[in-house]
């Protein structure tokens with residue numbers, strides 16, 4: 001069987017760690033050429049002629065522009081952009097400073113906008129492309145202390161719909177994936193910050209009809225489909241990938 005992303009060029013922000021690494025691994029297996037864009041070097045084992053690391057801090061617009069330019073210089077164009085890099089912290093509105101709010105919005109919402117702005121003309125010039133934004137089930141509901149995080153994720157879901165509406169005629173599709181609990185540094189640090197994390201781990205598992213927590217490759221599998229020509233009628237959507245967690249209604253029994 002031919003590889004599903006053969007001949008395609010992708011940027012994956014945060015593609016060297018956690019969920020992003022799962023997406024990078026699946027894209028590489030499907031034949032894509034990949035630019036991983038983040039601050040720290042990814043594990044050397046995933047880098048080769050077809051998967052390269054471009055260092056950039058996504059809070060800096062100049063570094064975003066340079067990362068896209070370098071991807072095009074290296075691979076000759078752009079077909080897929082995965083806006084995956086993101087941050088999370090716990091602060092209520094009372095605890096949060098204006099600078100905290102701005103930091104969350106800069107990484108989780110403004111960087112995807114600036115990257116999309118540069119990606120659209122590049123994709124249009126190749127007859128189309130696929131934009132994939134990593135949102136969250138916290139763009140639909142929220143956990144405690146997450147007003148900025150949830151706002152950024154609900155924002156990226158809305159942005160996804162709007163970009164799909166504006167650029168469908170260019171052959172450009174835009175979809176979001178809303179992961180539930182996926183094992184990564186981000187979710188592990190969150191869990192370990194809680195008192196009684198062992199109990200929470202057990203109860204968290206019980207919330208999942210699928211009987212397990214998510215892995216980065218679960219998100220990678222869906223991202224491959226959204227990036228591929230198998231999904232050309234899918235655009236503007238938010239695809240929840242959470243092992244059924246948000247479909248299980250709370251009941252004070254069992």
Ligand code: NDP
Nearest residue numbers: 014017018019038039040057058085086136182184185186
């Ligand atoms: P991790 O913390 O494990 O990884 C975050 C990635 O983002 C890293 O590769 C990091 O690279 C990159 N990044 C962060 N800040 C910047 C920056 N300023 N410039 C460039 N790159 C940056 O997180 P996850 O893999 O868990 O999360 C990935 C995405 O999935 C995020 O958008 C998150 O909100 C979302 N998500 C995660 C869930 C989960 O359960 N894990 C659930 C729902 C959504 P570096 O530090 O080297 O720059």
